[in-house]
Amino acid sequence: MIKIENLHAQVGDTEILKGLSLELNAGEIHAIMGPNGAGKSTLSYALGGRPGYEITAGSVNFDGQDLLELDPHERAAAGIFLGFQYPVEIPGVSNLQFLRESLNSQRKSRGEEPLSGAEFIKLAKEKAGLLKMDMDMLKRAVNVGFSGGEKKRNEMVQMGIIDPKLAILDETDSGLDIDALRVVGSGINAIMRKPEKAVLLITHYQRLLELVKPDFVHVLAGGRIVKTGGPELAVQLEEEGYEAVAA
Amino acid sequence: MSALLPLPTKRDESWRYADLKALEAVWPKLDGPEKIAVAAGESASRQISVLPIIDGVGIVDLDVTIGDGANFALHVLAVAADYGRIQVKATLGKGAHFELGGAILGSGTQTLEIVTETIHAEPNATSNQVVRSVLAGKATGSFLGKINVARDAQKTDAAQSVKAMLLDRTATANAKPELEIFADDVKCAHGATVGELDKQALFYMAARGLPPELAQKLMLQAFIADAFVSMDDDSAREAIESKALEALEHLS
Ligand SMILES: Nc1ncnc2c1ncn2[C@@H]1O[C@H](COP(=O)(O)OP(=O)(O)OP(=O)(O)O)[C@@H](O)[C@H]1O
Ligand SMILES: [Mg+2]
Numbered sequence: 001m002i003k004i005e006n007l008h009a010q011v012g013d014t015e016i017l018k019g020l021s022l023e024l025n026a027g028e029i030h031a032i033m034g035p036n037g038a039g040k041s042t043l044s045y046a047l048g049g050r051p052g053y054e055i056t057a058g059s060v061n062f063d064g065q066d067l068l069e070l071d072p073h074e075r076a077a078a079g080i081f082l083g084f085q086y087p088v089e090i091p092g093v094s095n096l097q098f099l100r101e102s103l104n105s106q107r108k109s110r111g112e113e114p115l116s117g118a119e120f121i122k123l124a125k126e127k128a129g130l131l132k133m134d135m136d137m138l139k140r141a142v143n144v145g146f147s148g149g150e151k152k153r154n155e156m157v158q159m160g161i162i163d164p165k166l167a168i169l170d171e172t173d174s175g176l177d178i179d180a181l182r183v184v185g186s187g188i189n190a191i192m193r194k195p196e197k198a199v200l201l202i203t204h205y206q207r208l209l210e211l212v213k214p215d216f217v218h219v220l221a222g223g224r225i226v227k228t229g230g231p232e233l234a235v236q237l238e239e240e241g242y243e244a245v246a247a
Numbered sequence: 248m249s250a251l252l253p254l255p256t257k258r259d260e261s262w263r264y265a266d267l268k269a270l271e272a273v274w275p276k277l278d279g280p281e282k283i284a285v286a287a288g289e290s291a292s293r294q295i296s297v298l299p300i301i302d303g304v305g306i307v308d309l310d311v312t313i314g315d316g317a318n319f320a321l322h323v324l325a326v327a328a329d330y331g332r333i334q335v336k337a338t339l340g341k342g343a344h345f346e347l348g349g350a351i352l353g354s355g356t357q358t359l360e361i362v363t364e365t366i367h368a369e370p371n372a373t374s375n376q377v378v379r380s381v382l383a384g385k386a387t388g389s390f391l392g393k394i395n396v397a398r399d400a401q402k403t404d405a406a407q408s409v410k411a412m413l414l415d416r417t418a419t420a421n422a423k424p425e426l427e428i429f430a431d432d433v434k435c436a437h438g439a440t441v442g443e444l445d446k447q448a449l450f451y452m453a454a455r456g457l458p459p460e461l462a463q464k465l466m467l468q469a470f471i472a473d474a475f476v477s478m479d480d481d482s483a484r485e486a487i488e489s490k491a492l493e494a495l496e497h498l499s
Contacts, residue, residue: 048454051446072453073462081454088451092469098455101465106456141469158455 001026001198002047002067002166007058009046015056016042018223024166024198031201031209031234034220035242040202041085043220044168048082049075063165076102077109079165081158083172085202087151090142095154096124098142099161106162127160131187148175156187167192168200173208185211206238219246264389264421266304266330266358273304280310280336287314287340294483295323295333296490303329315340315369322478322487325351325359325388326494336364339372347376348474351411352494353386353418360389367400367430374404379471380411382418383498389421392437398429407437412444412470414463414498467495 002024009017016039024030034040046053047060049072060067062078070078090098104114115123128135131153143151152172159167169188173181189212192199201212209217209231217233218225219242227233227246237245254274255262285291298305305328313319317340325331337345345365353359365374380388388411396403411420422439444466452462471491478484 048450050450071459072450073456073458076454076456084451084454088445088447090445090448090452090466090469092472093465098452098457098465101461102452102455102457105458105461109456162455 001063003061004047005059005061007043007046007060008056009042010054010056011042011052016223017046019058020220020224022218022225024200026198027195028216029193029199029201029212029214031203031214031217032220033203033217033234033237033242038220039223040220041170042223044082044085044170044200044202047075047080047168048072073105074109076162076164077106081162081164081167083152083155083159083167083169085170085174087143087146087155089144089146091144093142095138095140095142096121099124099138099158103162123161124157127157130160130190131157132183133157149177149180152176153180153184156184156191160187160191163191165196166198166200168202170202171204172201173203173205181207182211188212206234209234221246260425261334261362261364261391261393263391263423264358264360264387265332269302269304269330269358273301273306276301277306277308280308280334283309283311283319285311285313285317285319288316289314290318290320292320292322292478292480292483294487295321296326296487298325298328298331298333300328305331307333309335311335311337311345313337313339313343313345313372316342318344318346320346320348320477322348322475322483323350323361324487324491324494325349325361326353326490328359329357331357331359332362333360334362336366337374338366338368339374341369342371343369344372345374346477347374347378348477349376349378349390350471350474350491351378351380351382351388351390352471352491352498353380353388354383354498355386356384357386358389359386360391362389362391364393365395365405367394367396367403367405369397370399370401370403372400372403374406375477376407376409377474377477378407378409378422379474380409380420381414381467381471381495381498382411382420383414385415385417385419387419387421389423391421391423391425393425394427394435396426396428396430396433396435400430401432403430404434406435407439408473409437409439410470410473411441412467413441414444464492464495468492471495
Protein backbone atom coordinates (compact mmCIF):
# COMPACT_ATOMS: atom_id res chain seq x y z
CA MET A 1 0.00 0.00 0.00
CA ILE A 2 2.71 2.46 0.98
CA LYS A 3 6.42 2.19 0.39
CA ILE A 4 8.72 4.76 1.96
CA GLU A 5 12.31 4.60 0.78
CA ASN A 6 15.32 6.41 2.18
CA LEU A 7 13.21 9.40 3.27
CA HIS A 8 15.11 12.49 4.35
CA ALA A 9 13.13 15.40 5.72
CA GLN A 10 14.13 18.66 7.31
CA VAL A 11 12.39 21.34 9.29
CA GLY A 12 14.10 24.68 8.85
CA ASP A 13 17.78 23.81 8.59
CA THR A 14 17.60 20.72 10.76
CA GLU A 15 17.46 17.29 9.19
CA ILE A 16 15.07 15.14 11.22
CA LEU A 17 14.35 12.09 9.10
CA LYS A 18 17.65 10.64 7.97
CA GLY A 19 17.01 7.86 5.51
CA LEU A 20 13.83 6.25 6.78
CA SER A 21 12.47 3.20 4.94
CA LEU A 22 9.21 1.42 5.72
CA GLU A 23 6.63 -0.57 3.81
CA LEU A 24 3.04 -1.37 4.78
CA ASN A 25 0.85 -3.80 2.86
CA ALA A 26 -2.92 -3.82 2.78
CA GLY A 27 -4.37 -5.67 5.77
CA GLU A 28 -1.43 -4.85 8.04
CA ILE A 29 -1.13 -2.86 11.23
CA HIS A 30 2.29 -1.49 12.08
CA ALA A 31 3.31 0.21 15.29
CA ILE A 32 6.10 2.75 15.57
CA MET A 33 7.64 3.39 18.93
CA GLY A 34 10.61 5.52 19.77
CA PRO A 35 12.04 8.07 22.15
CA ASN A 36 10.78 11.65 22.37
CA GLY A 37 12.18 13.74 19.55
CA ALA A 38 13.00 10.72 17.38
CA GLY A 39 11.01 12.04 14.44
CA LYS A 40 7.72 10.11 14.71
CA SER A 41 5.45 13.13 14.34
CA THR A 42 7.77 14.49 11.68
CA LEU A 43 7.21 11.29 9.70
CA SER A 44 3.44 11.69 9.91
CA TYR A 45 3.62 15.37 8.90
CA ALA A 46 6.01 14.58 6.04
CA LEU A 47 3.57 11.96 4.75
CA GLY A 48 0.69 14.41 5.13
CA GLY A 49 2.57 17.13 3.23
CA ARG A 50 2.66 19.73 5.97
CA PRO A 51 4.21 23.02 4.77
CA GLY A 52 7.64 23.58 6.29
CA TYR A 53 8.54 19.88 6.24
CA GLU A 54 10.90 19.69 3.32
CA ILE A 55 11.68 16.33 1.73
CA THR A 56 15.30 16.47 0.61
CA ALA A 57 15.72 12.89 -0.59
CA GLY A 58 13.89 9.59 -0.89
CA SER A 59 10.52 8.54 -2.24
CA VAL A 60 7.06 7.58 -1.07
CA ASN A 61 4.83 5.45 -3.24
CA PHE A 62 1.20 5.19 -2.20
CA ASP A 63 -1.04 2.83 -4.12
CA GLY A 64 1.10 3.16 -7.23
CA GLN A 65 1.39 6.96 -7.20
CA ASP A 66 4.11 9.33 -6.12
CA LEU A 67 2.69 10.67 -2.86
CA LEU A 68 5.18 13.51 -2.60
CA GLU A 69 3.80 15.07 -5.78
CA LEU A 70 0.38 15.58 -4.19
CA ASP A 71 -0.89 18.55 -2.18
CA PRO A 72 -2.05 17.80 1.37
CA HIS A 73 -5.77 17.72 0.49
CA GLU A 74 -5.07 15.49 -2.49
CA ARG A 75 -3.25 13.04 -0.22
CA ALA A 76 -6.35 12.93 1.97
CA ALA A 77 -8.55 12.28 -1.06
CA ALA A 78 -6.13 9.54 -2.15
CA GLY A 79 -6.96 7.78 1.13
CA ILE A 80 -4.49 8.94 3.78
CA PHE A 81 -5.77 10.02 7.19
CA LEU A 82 -3.59 11.70 9.81
CA GLY A 83 -4.67 11.39 13.40
CA PHE A 84 -2.96 14.35 15.05
CA GLN A 85 -0.91 14.15 18.25
CA TYR A 86 -2.29 17.63 18.99
CA PRO A 87 -5.64 18.08 17.22
CA VAL A 88 -6.19 21.69 16.16
CA GLU A 89 -9.05 23.94 17.28
CA ILE A 90 -11.07 25.75 14.60
CA PRO A 91 -13.21 28.43 16.26
CA GLY A 92 -16.62 29.03 14.73
CA VAL A 93 -16.60 26.02 12.40
CA SER A 94 -18.77 23.14 13.60
CA ASN A 95 -17.53 19.57 13.46
CA LEU A 96 -20.49 18.58 11.33
CA GLN A 97 -19.95 21.33 8.78
CA PHE A 98 -16.21 20.70 8.71
CA LEU A 99 -16.58 16.96 8.22
CA ARG A 100 -19.33 17.16 5.66
CA GLU A 101 -17.36 19.65 3.57
CA SER A 102 -14.22 17.55 3.96
CA LEU A 103 -15.87 14.28 3.03
CA ASN A 104 -17.68 15.79 0.07
CA SER A 105 -14.49 17.46 -1.17
CA GLN A 106 -12.78 14.08 -1.09
CA ARG A 107 -15.70 12.42 -2.84
CA LYS A 108 -15.76 15.12 -5.50
CA SER A 109 -12.09 14.70 -6.28
CA ARG A 110 -12.66 10.94 -6.63
CA GLY A 111 -15.55 11.57 -9.01
CA GLU A 112 -18.18 10.39 -6.49
CA GLU A 113 -21.52 12.04 -5.73
CA PRO A 114 -21.63 14.22 -2.60
CA LEU A 115 -23.57 12.93 0.42
CA SER A 116 -26.82 14.76 1.13
CA GLY A 117 -27.36 16.40 4.51
CA ALA A 118 -29.53 13.51 5.69
CA GLU A 119 -27.11 10.82 4.50
CA PHE A 120 -24.25 12.62 6.17
CA ILE A 121 -26.05 12.99 9.52
CA LYS A 122 -26.87 9.30 9.50
CA LEU A 123 -23.22 8.43 8.88
CA ALA A 124 -22.02 10.87 11.55
CA LYS A 125 -24.47 9.44 14.10
CA GLU A 126 -23.31 5.91 13.39
CA LYS A 127 -19.61 6.77 13.82
CA ALA A 128 -20.17 8.95 16.89
CA GLY A 129 -22.09 5.99 18.35
CA LEU A 130 -19.24 3.62 17.58
CA LEU A 131 -16.86 5.89 19.49
CA LYS A 132 -19.47 6.60 22.21
CA MET A 133 -19.34 10.31 21.53
CA ASP A 134 -22.35 12.52 22.12
CA MET A 135 -23.80 13.99 18.89
CA ASP A 136 -23.97 17.34 20.69
CA MET A 137 -20.18 17.45 20.62
CA LEU A 138 -20.28 17.19 16.84
CA LYS A 139 -22.43 20.29 16.71
CA ARG A 140 -19.77 22.28 18.56
CA ALA A 141 -16.83 24.05 16.93
CA VAL A 142 -14.01 21.71 15.95
CA ASN A 143 -12.06 20.76 19.11
CA VAL A 144 -12.81 24.12 20.78
CA GLY A 145 -13.11 23.56 24.50
CA PHE A 146 -12.68 19.79 24.10
CA SER A 147 -10.59 18.06 26.75
CA GLY A 148 -7.39 16.32 25.63
CA GLY A 149 -9.12 12.94 25.63
CA GLU A 150 -12.21 14.25 23.85
CA LYS A 151 -10.03 15.64 21.08
CA LYS A 152 -8.46 12.23 20.53
CA ARG A 153 -11.83 10.53 20.49
CA ASN A 154 -13.03 13.15 18.00
CA GLU A 155 -10.09 12.27 15.74
CA MET A 156 -11.40 8.71 15.62
CA VAL A 157 -14.95 9.81 14.87
CA GLN A 158 -13.51 11.82 11.99
CA MET A 159 -11.58 8.77 10.82
CA GLY A 160 -14.77 6.71 10.93
CA ILE A 161 -16.65 9.24 8.82
CA ILE A 162 -13.86 9.70 6.30
CA ASP A 163 -13.13 5.96 6.08
CA PRO A 164 -9.53 6.17 4.78
CA LYS A 165 -7.34 3.45 3.27
CA LEU A 166 -4.33 4.26 5.39
CA ALA A 167 -4.51 5.79 8.86
CA ILE A 168 -1.40 7.27 10.45
CA LEU A 169 -2.32 7.71 14.10
CA ASP A 170 0.11 9.85 16.09
CA GLU A 171 -0.25 9.04 19.79
CA THR A 172 -4.01 8.74 19.57
CA ASP A 173 -3.81 6.87 22.90
CA SER A 174 -2.11 9.65 24.88
CA GLY A 175 -4.52 11.55 27.05
CA LEU A 176 -7.24 8.89 27.02
CA ASP A 177 -8.59 7.44 30.26
CA ILE A 178 -8.73 3.66 30.66
CA ASP A 179 -12.32 3.27 29.44
CA ALA A 180 -11.82 5.73 26.58
CA LEU A 181 -8.73 3.82 25.50
CA ARG A 182 -10.81 0.67 25.22
CA VAL A 183 -13.49 2.46 23.18
CA VAL A 184 -10.89 3.99 20.88
CA GLY A 185 -9.06 0.68 20.51
CA SER A 186 -12.16 -1.17 19.43
CA GLY A 187 -13.10 1.80 17.21
CA ILE A 188 -9.78 1.53 15.38
CA ASN A 189 -10.33 -2.21 14.91
CA ALA A 190 -13.89 -1.72 13.65
CA ILE A 191 -12.96 1.03 11.20
CA MET A 192 -9.54 -0.02 9.99
CA ARG A 193 -8.92 -3.73 10.52
CA LYS A 194 -9.91 -4.77 7.02
CA PRO A 195 -8.06 -6.56 4.25
CA GLU A 196 -7.97 -3.46 2.05
CA LYS A 197 -6.75 -1.05 4.74
CA ALA A 198 -3.61 -0.40 6.74
CA VAL A 199 -2.69 1.44 9.93
CA LEU A 200 0.49 3.04 11.18
CA LEU A 201 0.13 3.44 14.94
CA ILE A 202 2.57 5.77 16.63
CA THR A 203 2.55 5.13 20.36
CA HIS A 204 4.61 5.15 23.52
CA TYR A 205 2.57 2.49 25.29
CA GLN A 206 2.08 -1.22 25.05
CA ARG A 207 -1.46 -0.86 26.40
CA LEU A 208 -2.95 0.30 23.06
CA LEU A 209 -1.13 -2.51 21.27
CA GLU A 210 -2.93 -5.06 23.44
CA LEU A 211 -6.20 -3.73 22.02
CA VAL A 212 -5.07 -3.09 18.45
CA LYS A 213 -2.67 -5.94 17.80
CA PRO A 214 0.10 -4.91 15.42
CA ASP A 215 1.61 -7.26 12.86
CA PHE A 216 4.91 -5.41 13.06
CA VAL A 217 6.56 -3.14 15.59
CA HIS A 218 9.30 -0.71 14.55
CA VAL A 219 11.63 1.40 16.61
CA LEU A 220 12.28 4.86 15.22
CA ALA A 221 15.32 6.58 16.66
CA GLY A 222 17.49 9.36 15.29
CA GLY A 223 15.32 9.74 12.20
CA ARG A 224 15.55 6.10 11.05
CA ILE A 225 13.92 2.75 11.68
CA VAL A 226 16.57 1.05 13.79
CA LYS A 227 14.78 -2.19 14.66
CA THR A 228 11.76 -4.15 13.48
CA GLY A 229 10.04 -7.10 15.09
CA GLY A 230 6.67 -8.61 15.95
CA PRO A 231 4.39 -7.65 18.86
CA GLU A 232 6.87 -9.14 21.30
CA LEU A 233 9.24 -6.24 20.53
CA ALA A 234 6.78 -3.80 22.11
CA VAL A 235 6.70 -5.91 25.27
CA GLN A 236 10.45 -6.08 25.39
CA LEU A 237 10.71 -2.29 24.88
CA GLU A 238 8.28 -1.64 27.70
CA GLU A 239 10.34 -3.83 30.03
CA GLU A 240 13.83 -2.84 29.03
CA GLY A 241 13.60 0.63 27.42
CA TYR A 242 14.94 1.97 24.15
CA GLU A 243 18.55 2.23 25.30
CA ALA A 244 18.87 -1.46 25.93
CA VAL A 245 16.81 -2.77 23.01
CA ALA A 246 17.66 -0.47 20.16
CA ALA A 247 21.01 1.07 20.98
CA MET B 248 -21.29 65.86 5.18
CA SER B 249 -22.69 68.41 2.87
CA ALA B 250 -21.77 70.40 -0.17
CA LEU B 251 -21.79 73.48 2.00
CA LEU B 252 -18.98 72.23 4.22
CA PRO B 253 -15.30 72.31 3.30
CA LEU B 254 -13.67 69.00 2.37
CA PRO B 255 -12.32 67.26 5.49
CA THR B 256 -8.58 66.98 6.03
CA LYS B 257 -6.42 64.23 7.58
CA ARG B 258 -5.89 66.44 10.60
CA ASP B 259 -9.49 65.74 11.41
CA GLU B 260 -9.16 62.57 13.51
CA SER B 261 -12.27 60.92 12.11
CA TRP B 262 -10.94 61.31 8.54
CA ARG B 263 -7.43 60.22 9.34
CA TYR B 264 -7.44 57.04 7.23
CA ALA B 265 -9.89 58.25 4.58
CA ASP B 266 -9.21 58.34 0.84
CA LEU B 267 -9.68 62.09 0.48
CA LYS B 268 -8.66 62.13 -3.16
CA ALA B 269 -11.52 59.82 -4.04
CA LEU B 270 -13.83 61.75 -1.75
CA GLU B 271 -13.09 65.10 -3.37
CA ALA B 272 -14.85 64.21 -6.63
CA VAL B 273 -18.12 63.23 -4.96
CA TRP B 274 -18.08 65.58 -1.99
CA PRO B 275 -20.36 68.23 -3.59
CA LYS B 276 -22.92 65.55 -4.46
CA LEU B 277 -23.30 64.28 -0.91
CA ASP B 278 -26.29 65.11 1.22
CA GLY B 279 -26.02 65.55 4.93
CA PRO B 280 -26.57 62.68 7.33
CA GLU B 281 -29.76 60.66 7.27
CA LYS B 282 -31.53 61.22 10.56
CA ILE B 283 -33.10 58.29 12.35
CA ALA B 284 -35.05 58.70 15.57
CA VAL B 285 -36.08 55.69 17.62
CA ALA B 286 -38.88 56.71 19.99
CA ALA B 287 -38.68 55.88 23.70
CA GLY B 288 -39.26 52.21 24.40
CA GLU B 289 -39.20 51.23 20.71
CA SER B 290 -36.88 48.83 18.87
CA ALA B 291 -35.55 49.46 15.40
CA SER B 292 -32.95 47.92 13.19
CA ARG B 293 -31.23 48.63 9.92
CA GLN B 294 -29.05 46.50 7.67
CA ILE B 295 -26.78 47.93 5.02
CA SER B 296 -25.17 45.38 2.75
CA VAL B 297 -24.79 47.53 -0.35
CA LEU B 298 -23.20 50.98 -0.34
CA PRO B 299 -24.77 53.65 -2.56
CA ILE B 300 -21.86 54.12 -4.95
CA ILE B 301 -21.12 57.28 -6.94
CA ASP B 302 -17.90 57.26 -8.98
CA GLY B 303 -16.45 54.37 -6.98
CA VAL B 304 -17.17 56.08 -3.66
CA GLY B 305 -19.82 54.73 -1.31
CA ILE B 306 -20.74 56.76 1.73
CA VAL B 307 -23.37 56.07 4.34
CA ASP B 308 -23.89 58.73 6.97
CA LEU B 309 -26.38 58.18 9.78
CA ASP B 310 -27.34 60.32 12.73
CA VAL B 311 -29.34 58.20 15.12
CA THR B 312 -31.14 59.29 18.25
CA ILE B 313 -32.19 56.42 20.48
CA GLY B 314 -34.86 57.42 22.97
CA ASP B 315 -35.12 56.33 26.62
CA GLY B 316 -35.29 52.55 26.91
CA ALA B 317 -35.17 52.20 23.12
CA ASN B 318 -33.01 49.89 21.13
CA PHE B 319 -31.30 50.34 17.76
CA ALA B 320 -29.38 47.61 15.95
CA LEU B 321 -27.28 48.44 12.91
CA HIS B 322 -25.54 45.78 10.82
CA VAL B 323 -23.34 46.81 7.95
CA LEU B 324 -21.03 45.53 5.27
CA ALA B 325 -18.27 47.78 4.00
CA VAL B 326 -17.51 46.26 0.62
CA ALA B 327 -17.28 46.84 -3.11
CA ALA B 328 -16.18 50.47 -3.23
CA ASP B 329 -12.81 52.03 -4.09
CA TYR B 330 -13.45 54.17 -1.07
CA GLY B 331 -16.25 53.15 1.27
CA ARG B 332 -17.19 54.79 4.52
CA ILE B 333 -19.96 54.02 6.95
CA GLN B 334 -20.26 56.84 9.45
CA VAL B 335 -22.68 56.69 12.34
CA LYS B 336 -23.39 59.04 15.17
CA ALA B 337 -25.60 57.47 17.84
CA THR B 338 -26.96 59.43 20.78
CA LEU B 339 -28.41 57.28 23.54
CA GLY B 340 -31.14 58.19 26.00
CA LYS B 341 -31.67 56.70 29.47
CA GLY B 342 -31.31 52.92 29.48
CA ALA B 343 -31.10 52.79 25.68
CA HIS B 344 -29.07 50.27 23.70
CA PHE B 345 -27.05 50.68 20.52
CA GLU B 346 -25.78 47.57 18.75
CA LEU B 347 -23.39 47.75 15.82
CA GLY B 348 -22.14 44.75 13.86
CA GLY B 349 -19.94 45.40 10.89
CA ALA B 350 -17.73 43.56 8.46
CA ILE B 351 -15.10 45.26 6.32
CA LEU B 352 -14.07 43.10 3.37
CA GLY B 353 -11.50 44.62 1.04
CA SER B 354 -8.89 43.81 -1.56
CA GLY B 355 -6.91 45.55 -4.30
CA THR B 356 -6.35 49.17 -3.31
CA GLN B 357 -9.70 49.65 -1.61
CA THR B 358 -10.00 51.92 1.42
CA LEU B 359 -12.95 50.95 3.60
CA GLU B 360 -13.88 52.32 6.98
CA ILE B 361 -16.46 52.29 9.68
CA VAL B 362 -16.45 55.39 11.85
CA THR B 363 -18.73 55.63 14.86
CA GLU B 364 -19.40 58.25 17.46
CA THR B 365 -21.43 56.89 20.34
CA ILE B 366 -22.74 59.46 22.73
CA HIS B 367 -23.89 58.16 26.08
CA ALA B 368 -25.77 61.26 27.11
CA GLU B 369 -27.88 59.71 29.90
CA PRO B 370 -27.41 57.05 32.60
CA ASN B 371 -27.83 53.27 32.27
CA ALA B 372 -27.41 53.04 28.52
CA THR B 373 -25.42 50.30 26.85
CA SER B 374 -23.66 49.98 23.53
CA ASN B 375 -21.92 47.07 21.85
CA GLN B 376 -19.86 47.31 18.69
CA VAL B 377 -18.35 44.31 16.91
CA VAL B 378 -16.31 44.84 13.77
CA ARG B 379 -14.50 42.15 11.76
CA SER B 380 -12.24 42.97 8.84
CA VAL B 381 -10.76 40.71 6.20
CA LEU B 382 -8.23 42.47 4.02
CA ALA B 383 -6.27 41.28 1.02
CA GLY B 384 -3.90 42.89 -1.49
CA LYS B 385 -3.12 46.48 -0.61
CA ALA B 386 -6.50 47.22 0.93
CA THR B 387 -6.87 49.39 4.01
CA GLY B 388 -9.66 48.70 6.50
CA SER B 389 -10.21 51.01 9.44
CA PHE B 390 -12.48 51.29 12.41
CA LEU B 391 -12.60 54.46 14.43
CA GLY B 392 -14.89 54.31 17.39
CA LYS B 393 -15.34 57.36 19.52
CA ILE B 394 -17.25 56.93 22.75
CA ASN B 395 -18.40 59.92 24.69
CA VAL B 396 -19.83 59.42 28.14
CA ALA B 397 -21.46 62.53 29.61
CA ARG B 398 -21.02 63.55 33.23
CA ASP B 399 -24.48 62.30 34.19
CA ALA B 400 -24.28 59.07 32.25
CA GLN B 401 -23.52 56.81 35.22
CA LYS B 402 -23.71 53.02 34.78
CA THR B 403 -22.84 53.32 31.11
CA ASP B 404 -21.63 50.07 29.60
CA ALA B 405 -19.93 50.56 26.24
CA ALA B 406 -18.10 47.68 24.57
CA GLN B 407 -16.07 47.45 21.37
CA SER B 408 -14.51 44.37 19.86
CA VAL B 409 -12.47 44.89 16.71
CA LYS B 410 -10.58 42.12 14.92
CA ALA B 411 -8.86 42.10 11.59
CA MET B 412 -7.49 39.28 9.49
CA LEU B 413 -4.86 40.11 6.90
CA LEU B 414 -4.68 37.72 3.95
CA ASP B 415 -1.61 39.49 2.58
CA ARG B 416 1.22 41.27 4.35
CA THR B 417 0.58 44.27 2.09
CA ALA B 418 -2.90 44.92 3.51
CA THR B 419 -3.42 47.35 6.39
CA ALA B 420 -5.84 47.33 9.32
CA ASN B 421 -6.39 50.28 11.64
CA ALA B 422 -8.44 50.15 14.81
CA LYS B 423 -8.77 53.17 17.01
CA PRO B 424 -11.01 53.52 20.02
CA GLU B 425 -11.27 57.02 21.39
CA LEU B 426 -12.78 57.43 24.82
CA GLU B 427 -13.99 60.65 26.34
CA ILE B 428 -15.41 59.78 29.71
CA PHE B 429 -16.77 62.35 32.11
CA ALA B 430 -18.75 60.03 34.42
CA ASP B 431 -17.05 57.80 37.01
CA ASP B 432 -19.24 54.70 37.23
CA VAL B 433 -18.67 53.41 33.70
CA LYS B 434 -17.62 50.18 32.00
CA CYS B 435 -15.84 50.53 28.67
CA ALA B 436 -14.35 47.29 27.43
CA HIS B 437 -12.52 47.39 24.17
CA GLY B 438 -10.26 44.95 22.40
CA ALA B 439 -8.51 45.07 19.06
CA THR B 440 -6.45 42.38 17.35
CA VAL B 441 -4.84 41.88 13.97
CA GLY B 442 -3.94 38.41 12.77
CA GLU B 443 -3.49 36.05 9.87
CA LEU B 444 -5.22 32.79 9.04
CA ASP B 445 -4.09 30.05 11.42
CA LYS B 446 -1.66 27.93 9.39
CA GLN B 447 -2.01 24.95 11.70
CA ALA B 448 -5.75 24.97 11.20
CA LEU B 449 -5.31 25.24 7.43
CA PHE B 450 -3.08 22.15 7.42
CA TYR B 451 -5.45 20.29 9.71
CA MET B 452 -8.31 21.04 7.33
CA ALA B 453 -6.23 20.02 4.31
CA ALA B 454 -5.40 16.74 6.06
CA ARG B 455 -9.13 16.03 6.14
CA GLY B 456 -9.41 16.71 2.42
CA LEU B 457 -10.45 20.36 2.23
CA PRO B 458 -8.85 22.27 -0.66
CA PRO B 459 -7.15 25.50 0.51
CA GLU B 460 -9.79 27.83 -0.98
CA LEU B 461 -12.58 26.02 0.82
CA ALA B 462 -10.68 25.80 4.10
CA GLN B 463 -10.01 29.54 3.96
CA LYS B 464 -13.63 30.25 3.16
CA LEU B 465 -14.88 28.25 6.16
CA MET B 466 -12.48 30.02 8.50
CA LEU B 467 -13.29 33.50 7.21
CA GLN B 468 -17.01 32.82 7.28
CA ALA B 469 -16.69 31.84 10.94
CA PHE B 470 -14.52 34.87 11.66
CA ILE B 471 -16.96 37.45 10.30
CA ALA B 472 -20.01 35.66 11.75
CA ASP B 473 -19.19 37.36 15.09
CA ALA B 474 -20.36 40.63 13.59
CA PHE B 475 -23.83 39.27 12.92
CA VAL B 476 -24.58 36.96 15.86
CA SER B 477 -26.47 39.76 17.58
CA MET B 478 -29.18 39.74 14.85
CA ASP B 479 -32.41 38.12 16.08
CA ASP B 480 -34.01 37.98 12.66
CA ASP B 481 -32.63 34.80 11.07
CA SER B 482 -33.58 35.68 7.52
CA ALA B 483 -32.05 39.15 7.76
CA ARG B 484 -28.89 37.60 9.18
CA GLU B 485 -28.70 35.03 6.41
CA ALA B 486 -29.19 37.74 3.81
CA ILE B 487 -26.33 39.90 5.05
CA GLU B 488 -24.10 36.86 5.63
CA SER B 489 -24.63 35.63 2.10
CA LYS B 490 -23.68 39.09 0.74
CA ALA B 491 -20.59 38.90 2.93
CA LEU B 492 -19.71 35.46 1.58
CA GLU B 493 -20.02 36.72 -1.97
CA ALA B 494 -17.63 39.54 -1.14
CA LEU B 495 -15.23 37.11 0.56
CA GLU B 496 -15.07 35.01 -2.57
CA HIS B 497 -13.87 38.01 -4.53
CA LEU B 498 -11.09 38.78 -2.09
CA SER B 499 -8.43 36.22 -2.87
N1 LIG C 1 9.77 23.55 13.68
C1 LIG C 1 10.84 22.89 14.16
N2 LIG C 1 12.04 23.50 14.18
C2 LIG C 1 13.12 22.86 14.67
N3 LIG C 1 13.10 21.60 15.13
C3 LIG C 1 11.94 20.96 15.11
C4 LIG C 1 10.74 21.56 14.61
N4 LIG C 1 9.73 20.66 14.71
C5 LIG C 1 10.29 19.57 15.24
N5 LIG C 1 11.59 19.74 15.48
C6 LIG C 1 12.51 18.78 16.11
O1 LIG C 1 12.44 17.58 15.40
C7 LIG C 1 12.67 16.49 16.28
C8 LIG C 1 11.62 15.44 16.05
O2 LIG C 1 10.35 15.94 16.49
P1 LIG C 1 9.05 15.03 16.43
O3 LIG C 1 7.94 15.87 16.85
O4 LIG C 1 8.98 14.36 15.11
O5 LIG C 1 9.40 13.95 17.55
P2 LIG C 1 8.51 12.72 18.08
O6 LIG C 1 9.28 11.48 17.77
O7 LIG C 1 7.15 12.80 17.55
O8 LIG C 1 8.53 12.98 19.64
P3 LIG C 1 7.38 12.76 20.77
O9 LIG C 1 7.47 11.33 21.19
O10 LIG C 1 7.83 13.64 21.88
O11 LIG C 1 6.07 13.14 20.20
C9 LIG C 1 12.67 17.06 17.68
O12 LIG C 1 14.00 17.15 18.12
C10 LIG C 1 12.08 18.43 17.51
O13 LIG C 1 12.59 19.34 18.44
MG1 LIG D 1 5.32 13.22 18.34
